[in-house]
Amino acid sequence: MLIxxxxxxxxxxxxxxxxxxxxxxxxxxxxxxxxxxxxLGQYRLLYNDExxxxxxxxxxxxxxxxxxxAEFFNTQDTNTVLCxxxxxxxxxxxxxxxxxxxxxxxxxxxxxxxxxxxxxxxxTTGHVYLSLFPDEHLPQAISxxxxxxxxxxxxxxxxxxxxxxxxxxxxxxxxxxxxxxVIFLNEIGLSQFPIEKSPKTLLLExxxxxxDVDEINMFTVGVRLFQVEYxxxxxxxxxxxxxxxxxxxxxxxxxxxxxxxxxxxFIENNIPHSIMMSGNGLELxxxxxxFQSAFEIGKASFLDLSGVGCxxxxxxxxxxxxxxFEDYLKALSCDNETWRKMSSYIQNLLSSxxx
Numbered sequence: 417m418l419i420x421x422x423x424x425x426x427x428x429x430x431x432x433x434x435x436x437x438x439x440x441x442x443x444x445x446x447x448x449x450x451x452x453x454x455x456l457g458q459y460r461l462l463y464n465d466e467x468x469x470x471x472x473x474x475x476x477x478x479x480x481x482x483x484x485x486a487e488f489f490n491t492q493d494t495n496t497v498l499c500x501x502x503x504x505x506x507x508x509x510x511x512x513x514x515x516x517x518x519x520x521x522x523x524x525x526x527x528x529x530x531x532x533x534x535x536x537x538x539x540t541t542g543h544v545y546l547s548l549f550p551d552e553h554l555p556q557a558i559s560x561x562x563x564x565x566x567x568x569x570x571x572x573x574x575x576x577x578x579x580x581x582x583x584x585x586x587x588x589x590x591x592x593x594x595x596x597x598v599i600f601l602n603e604i605g606l607s608q609f610p611i612e613k614s615p616k617t618l619l620l621e622x623x624x625x626x627x628d629v630d631e632i633n634m635f636t637v638g639v640r641l642f643q644v645e646y647x648x649x650x651x652x653x654x655x656x657x658x659x660x661x662x663x664x665x666x667x668x669x670x671x672x673x674x675x676x677x678x679x680x681x682f683i684e685n686n687i688p689h690s691i692m693m694s695g696n697g698l699e700l701x702x703x704x705x706x707f708q709s710a711f712e713i714g715k716a717s718f719l720d721l722s723g724v725g726c727x728x729x730x731x732x733x734x735x736x737x738x739x740x741f742e743d744y745l746k747a748l749s750c751d752n753e754t755w756r757k758m759s760s761y762i763q764n765l766l767s768s769x770x771x
Contacts, residue, residue, distance in 0.1 A: 425508050426576050426600065429532070432498050432510065433542045436534055440495050446537040457738035458610050460724045467728035468537055468715045471708075472590045488593045489533050489550040497531050498544055503568040504528035532598065539719065539726060540603040545595045546580070554594040556585050557683060560676025563691075566596050567668040570697030577601035579609065579694050581718035586688030587705050588715050597718065610723025611650065611701060612694055616642035619759065621656050622766045624670055637667040639674050641762065644701070647745035648721045649755045651678065651762075653700045668697055675700050678762050687750060687758070690718040704750040704758055716748050 437444060451464040491497060491512070500509045505528070512529060533545040546569060548554070548562055558566075569580060581597035583589045601607060619642060624635040638656035643649075653674050659667040675691070682689045682704060692701040703721045713736070714720070714727040725741055727733055749755075 425572050426578070429499065429508065429544075430542045430600070430603075433534070433544065436495075436498060437541075440534075443495055443534060444536055444538065446539075448538055448541060451539065452733065453604060454733070456725065456736065456741055458613070458723070459738060459741055460604065460606060460610070461733060461736065461741070462539055462604065462719075462724060462726045463728075463730065463733035464539070464726075465728055465730065467539075467726060468590075469711050469728040470715070471711065472588055472715075474585055474589065474592055488553055488591070489531070489545070489547045489595065491531055491550050496533050498534055499532050501530050501532060501546070501569065501572060502528055503530070503565070503571070506571050508572060533595070535597070540599065542598075542600045542603055544598045546598050547593070547595045550593070556583075556589050556592045556594055558582065558584075558594070558676075558679055560673050562594065563675055563679070564669055564672030567672060567693065567697040569596075569598065570693075571664070574696060577607055579692060579722075580697075581693070581722075582691040583717050584682070584689045586686075586707050587690050588708060588717055599719075604724065606724070609692065609694065611644060611646055611648075611692070611721075612699070615645040616652055617645065619643055619651075620763045620766060622674075622770045623656070624673070624766075624770050626769060627771060628769075635666070635670045635673065637663060637670045639670050641674075641766075643759070647742040647749075648703055649749040650721070651702045651704075651759070653678075653702070654695070655698055659698060664697070671698065671700055674762070674766070675702065677765060678702055678758070681758060681761055687754060690721050692718045692722045703748075704754060705748055706750055708748060710747070713744055716744075721745060721748060 446464055446466045450466060451462055453460060453462050500512045502509060530546060530548050531550060533547055535543050535545050546566065548565060566580060577600050579599050579601060581599065585592065618640060621640045623638040625633050637659065640654050640656045642652040644652055653671050655667045688705045688707055690703045690705060708716055713732050719726055
């Protein structure tokens with residue numbers, strides 16, 4: 417069994433991906449050698465004529481009334497499982513340990529293992545899916561606990577350009593089976609997404625310490641909420657202080673808790689949404705969206721909303737301007753009233769509960 421040390425994680429994952437890509441070409445519906453890229457002002461534009469550009473079967477799906485998709489992630493399919501992540505030990509394994517080799521393995525250890533699957537439509541080398549508890553066939557709807565767990569991925573790729581992405585039901589996800597996108601920005605010539613460089617306006621700071629003295633305080637790190645000055649409406653959640661390596665887990669729990677409140681609001685109000693996670697897991701960018709109805713540019717995901725447009729259309733790649741791309745981002749975002757209600761809800765909720 418191959419166990420990958422922390423310093424080797426990125427290189428080995430990329431090597432495993434390249435091996436799968438070369439040996440299992442039929443598993444990939446998008447060939448990355450056909451992808452072209454160019455700068456578009458502060459943004460980046462990617463083009464591949466094989467890229468998906470039609471609505472997903474569940475594009476307009478309501479959270480309260482959806483059918484499971486036939487497609488799901490199969491952990492027994494070695495052609496699609498790239499490797500396994502062990503969050504507890506911060507290790508990556510090419511193969512999941514067999515039952516015979518896990519004499520001391522209990523349920524808690526078993527639950528720390530989660531697979532990386534190949535993404536059949538990768539926009540860049542190493543673009544994969546992280547699936548949490550895939551054998552449980554969880555739907556594409558996240559909770560505080562699942563989001564906090566996913567943030568552990570950053571512990572295995574500290575100091576790299578790794579980002580996590582998530583697209584909900586109604587936000588162009590194709591598979592109603594819980595998954596996150598894992599992407600390495602250096603593979604498309606970036607160190608940050610364009611949105612990460614955009615100015616932010618502070619909306620609220622909270623200690624997450626209860627006003628009710630009878631309540632037990634569960635968090636040691638507070639949070640700040642920001643609105644980004646950016647074409648796509650976006651709420652950013654960060655810690656309210658500098659976070660040492662020893663306190664990263666506590667900060668992730670705080671961020672995941674507040675992000676879970678926001679996502680619950682989206683689900684209850686049937687608002688599609690995308691999320692991008694950066695800053696070694698300590699910055700969450702949350703995009704409330706419209707149900708996309710026009711696909712002339714492409715099938716928008718967290719990548720587009722973060723400032724990396726993805727298109728299948730050559731004329732778009734050749735002719736799209738920066739202002740036109742910004743108009744595209746605005747059209748993908750929720751309307752002003754939806755944003756106002758969401759922003760007021762989360763600020764009022766936090767202010768009522770915590771100092």
